[in-house]
Amino acid sequence: LCGGEALDLALAQQLLACGHELWNLYGPTETTIWSGALKIDEQILQQGSVPIGAPIANTQFYILDNQQRQVPMGVAGELCIGGAGLSEGYWKQPDVTAERFIANPLSPAEILYKTGDRVRYRENGTLDYLGRLDNQIKLRGFRIELGEIQTRLGQHPDIDQAVVIVSEGNNPQLLALCDTCRR
Secondary structure, three states, X not given: OXXXXXXXXXXXXXXXXXXXXXXXXXXXXXXXXXXXXXXXXHHHHOOOOOOEOOEOOXXXXXXXXXXXXXXXXXXXXXXXEEEOOOOOOOOXXXXXXHHHEEEEOOEEEEXXXXXXXXXXXXXXXXXXXXXXXXXXXXXXOEEEEHXXXXXXXXXXXOEEEEEEEEOOOOOOOEEEEEEEEOO
16 A cells, blocks of 8 residues: 555556555545555556545546636646545634645535645546645655745845755755855
8 A cells, every 4th residue: 555655666566566455545634644545466557657546435536727626627626625525624724724724616615725736637537646736845754845944044134045956866854955145
């Protein structure tokens, strides 16, 4: 059972070769961790990437554009999730809750969680994960807002501007680059 990060094609091939079954599980904490599941086989891997599976029972997936309209198959949009596993929001953070938990445009009495994940439907109903819509990254299982780090660094008296990136390689790390210093 793989989850927490986008499942890399090479890793999926290795795991499938040495295990009995391989499942790609998708879902943010705000939707009780697992929202979608897909059993991976060789045929799926021949498509060149590992897709996200269909929603699990009592869960709904919607791909919406920036006007909160459903997009057609093959068109990229933001994955929004509804259903029984949805949390009530962020504890003592009403502004963030209002931004991320929205009324379902197709059924306003229901609530959806805006994941911030950019996806598109494949013809077979699975989803291609295309990346984030914001500057949020995941590093060793932790969600990190790069913009928040940049803002805090910019508050230092010796720094005018900073950019934070993630290094590539086997041991990714956060790197802060100071463009202009006040000294």
